Amino acid sequence: MKPFIVLLVLFVSMVGTASSCSTSDNDTVANEPLILNESPPNNAPIMSNKIKITVHSQTFIASLVDTNSAKNFKEKLPMTISMTELNGNEKYYTLAENIPTQSSNPGTIQNGDLMLYGSNTLVLFYKTFSTSYSYTKLGSIDDASGLASALGSGNVTVTFEMQ
Numbered sequence: 001m002k003p004f005i006v007l008l009v010l011f012v013s014m015v016g017t018a019s020s021c022s023t024s025d026n027d028t029v030a031n032e033p034l035i036l037n038e039s040p041p042n043n044a045p046i047m048s049n050k051i052k053i054t055v056h057s058q059t060f061i062a063s064l065v066d067t068n069s070a071k072n073f074k075e076k077l078p079m080t081i082s083m084t085e086l087n088g089n090e091k092y093y094t095l096a097e098n099i100p101t102q103s104s105n106p107g108t109i110q111n112g113d114l115m116l117y118g119s120n121t122l123v124l125f126y127k128t129f130s131t132s133y134s135y136t137k138l139g140s141i142d143d144a145s146g147l148a149s150a151l152g153s154g155n156v157t158v159t160f161e162m163q
Helices: 002-018 068-075 147-151
Strands: 051-057 056-062 079-086 090-094 111-117 121-125 138-143 158-163
Touching: 051 147, 056 068, 056 147, 068 138, 079 121, 090 158
Parallel strands: none
Antiparallel strands: 051 056, 051 158, 056 138, 079 090, 079 158, 090 121, 111 121, 111 138
């Protein structure tokens, strides 16, 4: 019987102590939401819309647009490809897999535009010109000065990777 009384006294004292620690109605802590995890887990990917495009020893930074097409392209990075010269204004590469498209006619292609022609032809433009063709825009180089000279007049190896 003695151990029962000791346990009962301990229990009553614990309940009394716990109730004296409760917050009053004026305390702001009681009104704030409970946050269990403020930061993402270490394995959560950091989503960036910036990529590096390297031609020979020159690196260009490009900003991708926020579309499913650009996200799908980003999932394929890094990639080093041999791009083929076309029309004196662009380099292209046929991807092994299709990318979802949202093609439209931009009217004018800008130097540094990165686009898809069809669903699997990656195109990097290095001159500004008018067009009647439809493309899916993936992004564009932030500062395209020097891009034309870096790409040159023939086929070229280009590396695309996350910044």
